[in-house]
Amino acid sequence: MQSYLELARDGKKEMWEAVQLEMDRRKTFAEKYNISKLDYATVDNPFDGRVICGHCGSNFGRKVWNSNNERLRRIIWRCNKKYTVKGEKSCENKHVDDTVLYKAFVSVFNEMVENKEYFMEKWKVGLQSENFLIRYKTKQFIKILKNAKVLEEFDIDLFFRIIEKITVFEGEKIIVTLLDGIEIECEIE
Numbered sequence: 001m002q003s004y005l006e007l008a009r010d011g012k013k014e015m016w017e018a019v020q021l022e023m024d025r026r027k028t029f030a031e032k033y034n035i036s037k038l039d040y041a042t043v044d045n046p047f048d049g050r051v052i053c054g055h056c057g058s059n060f061g062r063k064v065w066n067s068n069n070e071r072l073r074r075i076i077w078r079c080n081k082k083y084t085v086k087g088e089k090s091c092e093n094k095h096v097d098d099t100v101l102y103k104a105f106v107s108v109f110n111e112m113v114e115n116k117e118y119f120m121e122k123w124k125v126g127l128q129s130e131n132f133l134i135r136y137k138t139k140q141f142i143k144i145l146k147n148a149k150v151l152e153e154f155d156i157d158l159f160f161r162i163i164e165k166i167t168v169f170e171g172e173k174i175i176v177t178l179l180d181g182i183e184i185e186c187e188i189e
């Protein structure tokens with residue numbers, strides 16, 4: 001039997017290991033998608049470095065479409081390879097409204113809540129993973145979902161705790177990838 005102190009120490013060690021692995025994961029992710037500012041995502045801009053082009057695999061960038069009419073002002077995300085140097089082939093993926101990204105998260109999260117049993121079954125596998133970080137995230141997911149209720153609106157804290165990336169395909173569908181690698185598809189209305 002472990003003493004309480006030993007358990008606490010193991011808990012801390014586990015946490016420390018998870019933090020190191022999470023830093024590695026972010027670094028690998030940022031290198032893969034050529035993202036330089038993954039840690040700069042903020043409350044106003046939770047999607048920075050997390051929206052990926054399903055067409056060419058680049059990172060999506062945020063763009064504000066201004067208008068004199070405030071109601072027509074829009075924030076969109078589009079592939080960073082949309083307009084490249086003249087003569088080079090640019091990416092033809094369509095842009096996506098940021099409202100779609102907010103909605104996609106809410107719909108994915110609610111799908112998880114409504115299909116709790118299904119996800120809990122999937123996470124039983126995650127708990128056995130060789131990968132320490134996946135085991136750690138899986139435990140967190142189970143904790144989050146256990147008492148979760150459907151969301152009425154975007155929740156930034158849940159977003160950062162659950163989502164690795166959102167991949168956009170031709171303005172038709174998006175695939176939301178959870179931090180443990182599970183992918184959930186959403187149609188774009």
Ligand SMILES: [Zn+2]
Nearest residue numbers: 053056079091
């Ligand atoms: Zn692209």
